[in-house]
Amino acid sequence: MKKSFILFSVIILLFVFSLLMIKIYETKSINSLNIVNQYKYIQAKNHLLFLEEYLRSLNDFSSLSKLEIEDKDYKIIAFISSKESLYEIELIVKAFEHNVRVHKSFTVSK
Numbered sequence: 001m002k003k004s005f006i007l008f009s010v011i012i013l014l015f016v017f018s019l020l021m022i023k024i025y026e027t028k029s030i031n032s033l034n035i036v037n038q039y040k041y042i043q044a045k046n047h048l049l050f051l052e053e054y055l056r057s058l059n060d061f062s063s064l065s066k067l068e069i070e071d072k073d074y075k076i077i078a079f080i081s082s083k084e085s086l087y088e089i090e091l092i093v094k095a096f097e098h099n100v101r102v103h104k105s106f107t108v109s110k
Contacts, residue, residue, distance in 0.1 A: 040100040043089075044093045045078055048102045051091055056108065061087045073097070085110050 042085040051069070061080050076082040079090040086107045 013101045034089070037050050037100060039097060040095050041102070044074060044095060047074055047093045048091055048104055050074060051078060051093070052104065052106065053088055055091075061089075061108070081084045082110075 029045045029077040051067075055067070055078060061082070064080045066080065073096060075092070075094045075096065077092045079092075081090075086109055088105065090109050091104045091106075092101070093103075
């Protein structure tokens with residue numbers, strides 16, 4: 001009787017600790033995924049700021065309607081449209097493998 005009770009209690013303890021370990025690993029996995037998404041968002045924001053700075057340094061947009069920069073991890077696009085005395089510029093940076101997308105619009109005078 002004693003041996004069976006000890007065996008039963010050991011099995012119950014193993015079960016409880018295994019459930020606890022599964023919960024810990026799930027939390028670490030989710031935390032790791034959040035860190036990766038945060039890194040991708042920061043990188044996309046850096047691409048967006050660089051593209052905005054580059055476009056603001058240009059003087060003439062008359063020959064441009066779309067600007068696309070090739071990158072292996074991100075899709076980087078700028079749409080340029082002319083309205084009266086302004087150029088409306090829409091910037092989009094999207095990660096290929098992750099669900100990260102950054103968008104910004106601004107205007108530049110002619």
